[in-house]
Amino acid sequence: MTIREAAAGLRARRFSAVELATAAMARIDRHDPSLCAFITVTREQALEQARQADGELATGKDRGPFHGIPVALKDLFSTKGVRTTAGSKVYENFVPESNATVVEKLLGAGAVLLGKLNMHELAYGITSANPHFGAVRNPRNPQHSPGGSSGGSGVAVATQMVFMAMGSDTGGSIRIPASFCGTVGLKPTYGRVSRFGVLPLGFSLDHVGPLTRSVRDAGLALNAIAGHDPRDPTSSRRPVVDYVPDEECWIRGVRIGIPDSFFFERLDEDVEAGVRGAIARAESLGAVIKPVRLPDLDALNAVARMVLLSEASAVAEPYPEDRSLYGADVRALLDQGRLVPATDYINAQRLRRKMRREFDEVWQEVDCLMTPATAIPAPRVGETTVRLGGRDEDVRLAVTRLVRGVNALGYPALSMPCGLSVSGLPVGLQIIGPAFEEGRLLRVGAALEDSGVGIPPCPMD
Numbered sequence: 001m002t003i004r005e006a007a008a009g010l011r012a013r014r015f016s017a018v019e020l021a022t023a024a025m026a027r028i029d030r031h032d033p034s035l036c037a038f039i040t041v042t043r044e045q046a047l048e049q050a051r052q053a054d055g056e057l058a059t060g061k062d063r064g065p066f067h068g069i070p071v072a073l074k075d076l077f078s079t080k081g082v083r084t085t086a087g088s089k090v091y092e093n094f095v096p097e098s099n100a101t102v103v104e105k106l107l108g109a110g111a112v113l114l115g116k117l118n119m120h121e122l123a124y125g126i127t128s129a130n131p132h133f134g135a136v137r138n139p140r141n142p143q144h145s146p147g148g149s150s151g152g153s154g155v156a157v158a159t160q161m162v163f164m165a166m167g168s169d170t171g172g173s174i175r176i177p178a179s180f181c182g183t184v185g186l187k188p189t190y191g192r193v194s195r196f197g198v199l200p201l202g203f204s205l206d207h208v209g210p211l212t213r214s215v216r217d218a219g220l221a222l223n224a225i226a227g228h229d230p231r232d233p234t235s236s237r238r239p240v241v242d243y244v245p246d247e248e249c250w251i252r253g254v255r256i257g258i259p260d261s262f263f264f265e266r267l268d269e270d271v272e273a274g275v276r277g278a279i280a281r282a283e284s285l286g287a288v289i290k291p292v293r294l295p296d297l298d299a300l301n302a303v304a305r306m307v308l309l310s311e312a313s314a315v316a317e318p319y320p321e322d323r324s325l326y327g328a329d330v331r332a333l334l335d336q337g338r339l340v341p342a343t344d345y346i347n348a349q350r351l352r353r354k355m356r357r358e359f360d361e362v363w364q365e366v367d368c369l370m371t372p373a374t375a376i377p378a379p380r381v382g383e384t385t386v387r388l389g390g391r392d393e394d395v396r397l398a399v400t401r402l403v404r405g406v407n408a409l410g411y412p413a414l415s416m417p418c419g420l421s422v423s424g425l426p427v428g429l430q431i432i433g434p435a436f437e438e439g440r441l442l443r444v445g446a447a448l449e450d451s452g453v454g455i456p457p458c459p460m461d
């Protein structure tokens with residue numbers, strides 16, 4: 001059931017918000033002990049919010065499609081009176097006095113908050129194997145990674161514990177779990193959604209966005225959370241539009257660019273087959289498929305890594321000096337960042353601006369790009385290398401190399417499932433577009449989804 005279907009059911013009195021919340025909590029009780037998607041479950045608060053939603057809907061007060069809908073938040077969104085850990089011992093007992101802007105917007109829309117979701121420590125990694133709050137597991141196969149850093153968000157949506165989960169994306173951390181768990185994940189344009197009250201990782205790379213069960217649900221979520229926020233100095237004043245694609249969604253004449261290099265190099269065979277199949281489906285729907293040459297993606301990824309190493313270590317400077325508070329992998333990355341010279345960081349930012357200008361020219365030729373989201377399906381837990389294109393590659397690099405550069409550019413990107421590997425693991429399709437053209441990406445994604453591109457629901461029950 002999607003958000004739109006649940007919203008219609010609530011208004012038709014086929015079930016109540018309390019029943020939706022109770023059913024969601026039953027699924028959490030059943031599946032979370034083995035999957036470890038939640039850090040904190042806010043049961044009493046959720047039931048009170050659900051009762052309030054039922055009362056308001058009964059009297060004709062309708063806050064919109066999220067009214068009475070169970071959702072959850074990656075545990076770096078500040079929640080008033082509810083601890084916000086960022087998956088770290090550093091914040092283990094941090095209880096905010098106010099809500100993040102996104103949380104205020106969701107609560108104002110009548111959403112029912114079921115809790116805070118597990119994640120890679122400090123959002124700095126791709127496995128969500130959290131050493132402090134437990135390792136998140138992939139619901140399709142617990143022997144495989146759910147991705148990160150928003151691993152709990154991907155799992156909670158894929159297992160239908162919640163209808164929507166908020167995540168953050170600094171180098172792929174929404175799109176990677178979406179790809180590995182088989183959900184939709186949307187990284188909006190930098191500045192489209194306020195980051196006020198969201199614990200940071202990389203000041204100039206952080207984006208926040210939703211993971212959902214369908215493309216149109218991602219549009220509904222963006223409608224609820226987008227917009228200018230004076231408390232976030234990076235927040236855009238660009239007007240918000242209706243991001244939900246029409247029921248009859250056409251992409252005839254849409255120019256879809258297929259990169260002639262990089263994105264289709266060293267791919268798992270099942271990933272390439274799934275993505276090529278989605279491209280063929282788009283062409284059959286009338287889209288114009290155009291080969292396109294992009295600027296140097298390897299250089300862009302190097303820039304993004306340099307910026308993140310520096311900014312993450314700068315963010316961590318006020319943290320306690322007790323090194324035992326950090327997991328080994330995060331501690332090593334923070335140490336590396338402290339060794340980056342200021343000149344390298346500044347030059348990386350200069351090159352980043354130059355490459356953004358070069359990439360902006362691509363949108364004169366095409367309306368969006370279509371690529372794999374990750375080069376491989378979810379790797380096995382603990383797997384460190386994978387063989388692609390006849391050579392061994394570090395799993396972290398294989399997982400992030402197709403998504404990281406988009407953060408440095410600030411463009412919106414959508415990940416959606418486009419098939420299963422022979423072992424039954426999801427394959428993710430990535431659609432990238434110009435700044436503030438989320439509606440275009442969602443329209444393309446919805447048209448593909450309507451035509452049958454996707455995967456069966458996660459077989460948990």
